[in-house]
Amino acid sequence: MNAFPPHNRTLPPSDGLTEAERARILAKAAAFAPPSMQDAEGRRELVGLSREELAAEMVAMGEKPFRAKQLWHWIYHQGARDFAAMSSIAKPLQARLAERFTIGRPGVTTEQTSTDGTRKWLFAFRDGQQVETVYIPDEDRGAVCISSQVGCTLSCTFCHTGTQRLVRNLGAAEIVGQFMAARDSYGEWPTPTGEDRRLLSNIVVMGMGEPLYNYENIAKALTIIMDHEGIGLSRRRITLSTSGVVPMMDKCGAELGVNLAVSLHAVTDELRDEIVPLNRKYPIAELLAACRRYPGASNARRITFEYVMLRGVNDSEAEAHELVRLLRGLPAKVNLIPFNPWPGAPYKTSTPEAVNRFAAILNDAGYSSPIRRPRGRDILAACGQLKTESERAKRGGAA
8 A cells, every 4th residue: 555655744735815705605505595594483403503503592492501411412413303292391491382383394294215125215395405414324224325415506418407507595594404304314313322223323414515615514514414413423433525625624624624535437528528527627736735634634533535537538558657647656546437327318337347447556555446336327326427307307307
């Protein structure tokens, strides 16, 4: 295996305009802000509030701040959806809470289970917008693939989600709610502790949308999920995937420190400009520089580079050798993803021989390069296939 040299963590941002660029990205996020988290009766949704916000709500209704700790336990550790189930809270207070607040989940429009055990939900939110969420089981554990936006703004040409326009960002409640609803489906409440086995053991933020274009809501949601008195997933069990929003990669690394996955898919700017249009703003050199700055990256905690294998487009031996050159010195692994077809897709899946040759070159250079086994193809739940049923229907009912 490669012996990776230590990184200089004091490198300044490569563009010199990081703060201005961050401000622009946050302003763009505000333009696609989620709706208010209140129901038709004016009751406030408690899921998605930070600890501080929850305590402030309790003080506003004349209660002590410790009530927030009780509610946090019931909502995120026990999975309670009804105040009447909170036995450590007196019934009069249960009633007052029910008058002012709700503990919601996304509505389940459809739930499908693949022949390989992969499960996909189409979730509906208060304003009628929908996203898809997927659970990928792996023996005695598994990962929940959650979405960050309704639709996507990136228009990557190999991705089905990219053909659906961006409608809006998801709020923290809607992001956390996807994982909580998945737990509801598998009955995994209260939160497993100690040596208890977790079926839903990991989260990958790899569903619909670009999470770093909705960073504030993603950060708030993941902070809630990582809280040890609630859902209690460690940052090492959470992976955030980005197509390369460079300024927000720095912010994510500094504030969250979760595992990083990068949707690379090409080794030249010319090709990546075409298949991942975001590359025109943040080209490969800037993207890899941000990866080298990412805190916590090490031999034991490598950055994952995702590389979808497109027949005759990006799967040559020469491109494999160039990928080795680009990654030199980075603690990295490469997930090779055979292209998952979808209706009207302009690409074909690389041949098994081409994928194996590509993987062998990476492995020989010391980079772990597993070939991802397609999961949930029969229910369009595989990588790059997510797209809400309502959008499919608009295009003639393709599934």
